[in-house]
Amino acid sequence: MKAVKWYGKQDIRIEEIEEPILRPGQVKVKVEWCGICGSDLHAYQHGVGVQENKLHPLTGQKAPLILGHEFSGTIIEVENCNRNVKVGDRVAIEPLLFCRNCRYCHQGKYNLCDSYGFLGLHGNGGFADFVVVSEEMIHKLPDNVSLEEGALIEPTAVVLQAVKESSIKLGDLIAIFGVGPIGLLTVIAAKAAGASTIIAIDISEERLELAKGMGADFVINASEENVVKTILSTYGRVDVVYEASGVQESFFNAITVLKKGGEMMVVSLSAEPIQVNMLQFLTKEINLKGSLAYRHIFPHVIALISSGQLDVKKIITKKIPIEAIVEDGFNQLLSDKSQAKILVKMN
């Protein structure tokens, strides 16, 4: 079968390899669509984030590994499974790996597992014709949810988790800093959660155009306007900020535009330490939170897509065949800010 393997920085290869072997409690999925995620890009561009050197405790694998953790497909084989999974089921895969034995797993907080990992980063993932996964990772798609949408459930789960864990309430004024794919999905999710007004902030005009298309009420280009002044003079104090830019300036601006007692929910991963103005933070009683991945939320995402409340397919800006993944996928995402989510067709 064909698979996309990560060997290191800017070294991603499309290879012909053996199909994976099915074991008891697993299903074999013929992959249909797999999205390119920011962390895939990061692994490609900077050579970090993929299991290297030693084997991952949960997968027993290390690089070179098959990338891809946002994928959907159809079950073609089932081996001794307990759950109601059957050949022909159209499914999304929850790629988060967890140990079931640590204190966090015992508490049901499996996204905080001491040994957590992801298929596609710490074990072989979804950029392959076939994938073998544990039956628990499978989430069946209703008839009215397409397989394209199925490939968007994972990134939407990241966002829905953050929105659900935030203090957003019906009618809130929301600001979203950074509208890459995660920020764009946050626009959709915050609207679905009842935000009355959503302000999207970015430095790319193309991304701000996309944000408008997703339902952002107002957009601010931070390279052209004074973000703080514009927000405070035009819209007032913000109830909740979602930070999806990873940029220092956004943290200062966010805390300045938040109402007292407001909340800043961080979904971006900044490698560098971020400075926080503690005087302002304290006197405004700001709440700063982080949200990592997801737990127990795939069924909610699927239900909201099925009901029409989350129209996530709007973030798909391009679909490409596997052969074009490096040039029209990774390289294009790095250079073309009008791209949001690129889906890769497998098989």
Place this chain on the structure above:
Amino acid sequence: MKAVKWYGKQDIRIEEIEEPILRPGQVKVKVEWCGICGSDLHAYQHGVGVQENKLHPLTGQKAPLILGHEFSGTIIEVENCNRNVKVGDRVAIEPLLFCRNCRYCHQGKYNLCDSYGFLGLHGNGGFADFVVVSEEMIHKLPDNVSLEEGALIEPTAVVLQAVKESSIKLGDLIAIFGVGPIGLLTVIAAKAAGASTIIAIDISEERLELAKGMGADFVINASEENVVKTILSTYGRVDVVYEASGVQESFFNAITVLKKGGEMMVVSLSAEPIQVNMLQFLTKEINLKGSLAYRHIFPHVIALISSGQLDVKKIITKKIPIEAIVEDGFNQLLSDKSQAKILVKMN
């Protein structure tokens, strides 16, 4: 009457001035005890934090001002009050000023008032023989709460607010960074809130000794031991951290020793921006919160002192007459770390 006035940096004067005039809705209090707070010290040492230049919107006053916002006394005159306050009542004063008109006041969050201020910093305060205050600022003391304890209710309210707003649960493992007066009161309050184990961290051996006396189960001298290593190897992951040191290193250490999903409650005021390791912050889903002053909590503090659950008088390390306030009060607090709370006897 005698009063202690702040004129500027290291310029505090004991003066003989006119007694304040009582107006309708106010009571006149003969002050008994007034504590020296960290913000008084800050005003003395650095010359900041006191209303200067323009009049405060709520008091119509500016420096030179009478310092002191941690005080107790006896009502000696009442003028046209609606509440049940009478001559002879032994009282603590809630010195927080708020406008009653902004969105935060409307929500009952008067500590976040757009124009908030404090008697003793933004209007004349408690280092005086007599003080005139609005009847709403008065909290009556039960017979078994002494006037010395009455002067400790304000700083205890700051701490109780932070502990109440934190996620502390019965049985939790708690770390308190910095055990000045606020940190010491946090030891007492966290214990009262059901903490099973309290670790106090400071660089002063004297303060750590005080912390032990307040109920800290373990103490770590950060200038001698590796805080992170000691906590993780000996006690395990911390459930809630209270940050009362204002030091950069404490923020890094706190986030490192917290459990995943743990909370860091900041009660210290750092003038400088603080760096946060966002990678760790996010992958551990840390919650960073700030707590400012207090609201609706004086009655709880008084009830807990009266019931014996908060033995706050242990933090009094010295009592001095008003004449000695500069030398034996301010200067001693700046040089002698074995001092926690110094109370000044008025009248």
